[in-house]
Amino acid sequence: xxxxxxxxxxxxxxxxxxxxxxxxxxxxxxxxxxxxxxxxxxxxxxxxxxxxxxxxxxxxxxxxxxxxxxxxxxxxxxxxxxxxxxxxxxxxxxxxxxxxxxxxxxxxxxxxxxxxxxxxxxxxxxxxxxxxxxxxxxxxxxxxxxxxxxxxxxxxxxxxxxxxxxxxxxxxxxxxxxxxxxxxxxxxxxxxxxxxxxxxxxxxxxxxxxxxxxxxxxxxxxxxxxxxxxxxxxxxxxxxxxxxxxxxxxxxxxxxxxxxxxxxxxxxxxxxxxxxxxxx
Amino acid sequence: xxxxxxxxxxxxxxxxxxxxxxxxxxxxxxxxxxxxxxxxxxxxxxxxxxxxxxxxxxxxxxxxxxxxxxxxxxxxxxxxxxxxxxxxxxxxxxxxxxxxxxxxxxxxxxxxxxxxxxxxxxxxxxxxxxxxxxxxxxxxxxxxxxxxxxxxxxxxxxxxxxxxxxxxxxxxxxxxxxxxxxxxxxxxxxxxxxxxxxxxxxxxxxxxxxxxxxxxxxxxxxxxxxxxxxxxxxxxxxxxxxxxxxxxxxxxxx
Amino acid sequence: xxxxxxxxxxxxxxxxxxxxxxxxxxxxxxxxxxxxxxxxxxxxxxxxxxxxxxxxxxxxxxxxxxxxxxxxxxxxxxxxxxxxxxxxxxxxxxxxxxxxxxxxxxxxxxxxxxxxxxxxxxxxxxxxxxxxxxxxxxxxxxxxxxxxxxxxxxxxxxxxxxxxxxxxxxxxxxxxxxxxxxxxxxxxxxxxxxxxxxxxxxxxxxxxxxxxxxxxxxxxxxxxxxxxxxxxxxxxxxxxxxxxxxxxxxxxxxxxxxxxxxxxxxxxxxxxxxxxxxxxxxxxxxxxxxxxxxxxxxxxxxxxxxx
Numbered sequence: 072x073x074x075x076x077x078x079x080x081x082x083x084x085x086x087x088x089x090x091x092x093x094x095x096x097x098x099x100x101x102x103x104x105x106x107x108x109x110x111x112x113x114x115x116x117x118x119x120x121x122x123x124x125x126x127x128x129x130x131x132x133x134x135x136x137x138x139x140x141x142x143x144x145x146x147x148x149x150x151x152x153x154x155x156x157x158x159x160x161x162x163x164x165x166x167x168x169x170x171x172x173x174x175x176x177x178x179x180x181x182x183x184x185x186x187x188x189x190x191x192x193x194x195x196x197x198x199x200x201x202x203x204x205x206x207x208x209x210x211x212x213x214x215x216x217x218x219x220x221x222x223x224x225x226x227x228x229x230x231x232x233x234x235x236x237x238x239x240x241x242x243x244x245x246x247x248x249x250x251x252x253x254x255x256x257x258x259x260x261x262x263x264x265x266x267x268x269x270x271x272x273x274x275x276x277x278x279x280x281x282x283x284x285x286x287x288x289x290x291x292x293x294x295x296x297x298x299x300x301x302x303x304x305x306x307x308x309x310x311x312x313x314x315x316x317x318x319x320x321x322x323x324x325x326x327x328x329x330x331x332x333x334x335x336x337x338x339x340x341x342x343x344x345x346x347x348x349x350x351x
Numbered sequence: 352x353x354x355x356x357x358x359x360x361x362x363x364x365x366x367x368x369x370x371x372x373x374x375x376x377x378x379x380x381x382x383x384x385x386x387x388x389x390x391x392x393x394x395x396x397x398x399x400x401x402x403x404x405x406x407x408x409x410x411x412x413x414x415x416x417x418x419x420x421x422x423x424x425x426x427x428x429x430x431x432x433x434x435x436x437x438x439x440x441x442x443x444x445x446x447x448x449x450x451x452x453x454x455x456x457x458x459x460x461x462x463x464x465x466x467x468x469x470x471x472x473x474x475x476x477x478x479x480x481x482x483x484x485x486x487x488x489x490x491x492x493x494x495x496x497x498x499x500x501x502x503x504x505x506x507x508x509x510x511x512x513x514x515x516x517x518x519x520x521x522x523x524x525x526x527x528x529x530x531x532x533x534x535x536x537x538x539x540x541x542x543x544x545x546x547x548x549x550x551x552x553x554x555x556x557x558x559x560x561x562x563x564x565x566x567x568x569x570x571x572x573x574x575x576x577x578x579x580x581x582x583x584x585x586x587x588x589x590x591x592x593x594x595x596x597x598x599x600x601x602x603x604x605x
Numbered sequence: 606x607x608x609x610x611x612x613x614x615x616x617x618x619x620x621x622x623x624x625x626x627x628x629x630x631x632x633x634x635x636x637x638x639x640x641x642x643x644x645x646x647x648x649x650x651x652x653x654x655x656x657x658x659x660x661x662x663x664x665x666x667x668x669x670x671x672x673x674x675x676x677x678x679x680x681x682x683x684x685x686x687x688x689x690x691x692x693x694x695x696x697x698x699x700x701x702x703x704x705x706x707x708x709x710x711x712x713x714x715x716x717x718x719x720x721x722x723x724x725x726x727x728x729x730x731x732x733x734x735x736x737x738x739x740x741x742x743x744x745x746x747x748x749x750x751x752x753x754x755x756x757x758x759x760x761x762x763x764x765x766x767x768x769x770x771x772x773x774x775x776x777x778x779x780x781x782x783x784x785x786x787x788x789x790x791x792x793x794x795x796x797x798x799x800x801x802x803x804x805x806x807x808x809x810x811x812x813x814x815x816x817x818x819x820x821x822x823x824x825x826x827x828x829x830x831x832x833x834x835x836x837x838x839x840x841x842x843x844x845x846x847x848x849x850x851x852x853x854x855x856x857x858x859x860x861x862x863x864x865x866x867x868x869x870x871x872x873x874x875x876x877x878x879x880x881x882x883x884x885x886x887x888x889x890x891x892x893x894x895x896x897x898x899x900x901x902x903x904x905x906x907x908x909x910x911x912x
Contacts, residue, residue, distance in 0.1 A: 286518075330552075331547060333574050336529065341519075342522065433803075438804050440808070442826065
């Protein structure tokens with residue numbers, strides 16, 4: 072794992088203009104990302120997803136992104152034309168969304184969608200693309216790639232659908248993957264299996280990964296480094312292995328309020344929020 | 352309070368419950384754990400009469416249930432659904448959601464009852480005339496619990512009541528449910544995919560897979576990690592977070 | 606749309622947008638207010654609304670607005686072109702076209718109003734019942750609906766009017782009979798999407814009866830699409846009513862119904878264009894108004910469109 076910086080985010084702000092006034096979803100988020108696995112953790116409304124979307128320029132139309140720096144290698148993500156975005160999105164940075172049901176086109180076979188994703192960024196013949204797509208399905212541990220290749224999304228289970236999504240997002244060989252709650256809709260064991268696939272692929276291909284999730288424990292057991300977000304701010308950044316040494320009361324509170332399998336039925340500690348956390 | 356024996360249920364041609372036996376004492380708390388498709392929610396839905404095609408014996412409060420549930424049944428048994436965004440009518444105010452059951456059962460004094468129910472679940476009276484979309488997930492789930500409580504039932508069926516909530520909110524709702532059971536002497540049957548939640552809430556636990564109970568355990572057994580069935584062990588390990596070696600040991604139970 | 610009596614009170618906006626309403630009434634008003642704000646952002650919808658409000662006002666104030674008696678014939682002033690005395694000219698019997706137009710507005714409003722309050726509830730009832738109960742109830746009700754849908758509306762209305770005899774009441778009845786099937790279809794589709802929703806099942810577990818579920822829980826979810834569809838259909842109803850009038854099967858002379866007026870004017874269309882054109886334009890403008898209004902309502906009410 073080299074220390075070269077792939078993505079540098081400085082003072083990222085995302086503001087939404089709504090009928091009820093401006094909503095600051097992300098406030099002054101800064102981090103540098105090398106070829107590593109970074110977890111962004113927070114509860115709903117913490118701005119974790121909006122951070123991921125802003126990096127890919129996928130913020131909704133009523134949202135405004137400002138940043139002192141949003142640098143991906145040699146590309147300044149803050150000032151890209153739609154045409155330039157197409158060269159980055161998918162090809163160099165990919166995103167895996169939470170629910171494959173809504174991310175896959177229901178009227179196209181899975182194979183065709185993977186091929187389309189590949190040929191969008193690589194000029195190859197139909198035969199070669201098909202070979203690559205089948206290879207990719209095998210890489211995400213799908214047992215019968217030929218069958219899945221010809222299947223429609225509704226014929227695949229949740230875990231299978233998410234594997235297909237990973238295959239689709241990884242086939243153009245991006246340098247950075249942003250995974251936004253990629254496994255939250257899945258059963259625990261399937262979730263871990265899908266994460267293992269992601270783990271192996273990211274490791275083998277030397278990709279960087281931003282893993283966005285609400286599950287602090289899961290993320291810290293999977294990533295190298297974790298950013299904990301609260302109301303748009305990063306309240307704590309720590310090495311995943313140092314989770315038990317978390318200093319911020321919010322991080323500690325999040326860990327404490329999880330029910331444990333210790334046979335104890337007494338009340339769980341409640342997370343008492345303090346206004347000062349949201350001032351960063 | 353609840354005795355279920357040899358319960359079988361079908362969705363069309365799918366046999367979704369296979370010989371399920373459950374026994375819950377008064378003021379007890381029983382947990383059903385399993386992954387999607389295990390049939391854990393179907394058990395609750397069969398008890399409440401939302402499943403048509405079933406066979407077996409269900410005794411609630413020493414009374415055998417027939418194919419139809421009457422009004423008195425719903426005063427005894429209530430259910431809290433998983434998704435607080437889907438279980439409240441989007442066009443009804445909280446007030447209407449809570450008043451309606453009172454009127455249907457002709458309990459009278461609905462004003463005071465609504466105020467009390469909101470109070471019980473720790474919601475301020477200011478929420479009374481809001482619409483569900485003006486509430487957060489945790490607040491909605493509190494309203495759903497208030498709606499279940501307003502008929503003063505003895506049994507609460509909880510279908511993943513916290514799985515759609517943030518962990519900090521989950522803790523608050525679990526504490527609330529624990530307190531209500533102590534104070535009102537309620538009997539719980541709780542369904543969850545999360546072993547830790549069930550271990551925290553329940554005294555007796557059954558682990559389900561593909562419509563069958565594969566193992567029964569007490570909270571203490573779960574705390575000690577002494578589960579026997581390989582499927583239960585796998586679930587137990589999965590609850591520990593991501594570990595590459597553990598994942599490789601997983602077996603598909605399809 | 607909102608309560609004009611309160612408009613001068615300070616803090617009304619706060620009262621309406623309050624996140625903690627103190628009563629059912631305030632909660633309802635707040636919701637309506639937000640819808641209204643969204644609606645006013647759509648300029649074309651506002652144009653549509655103005656036209657419809659204009660139509661209602663004209664109906665109410667017809668006796669004041671109309672310069673002449675709409676039925677008074679003046680054979681010495683036959684077919685006068687538009688001018689200072691008769692703004693829109695006169696027809697073949699010397700009647701003032703503007704006055705006839707103004708009095709005719711009430712028939713248009715009567716037709717769309719009566720059709721809306723008869724056809725929409727009927728369609729709603731049939732559709733929700735079919736969607737809610739499913740099975741043979743659904744099969745029977747929907748096949749009946751399909752039979753009605755199989756005929757072109759105008760033809761079916763023509764058949765009914767010929768059977769019932771010409772006249773505006775029968776025309777309204779005929780249009781209502783032909784108008785309900787699409788509403789039943791919409792209501793059924795909406796019912797099917799919500800009948801398995803958790804909140805319906807939750808209500809069932811509270812002991813709510815089937816009738817209570819349909820009226821209290823399912824109908825409100827169908828209302829938005831239905832209101833939009835009815836508004837959009839009003840243009841079509843006006844045209845069918847006009848068509849029946851034109852064919853002599855609707856309003857009978859000397860009733861100043863717009864369709865009948867177009868019909869009367871068609872014999873002079875080439876030389877005295879205004880006799881047919883002016884009521885034609887009125888039909889066009891009001892139809893357009895309802896259409897724009899319906900589009901605007903769709904943006905506000907359609908649950909799929911927004912939050």
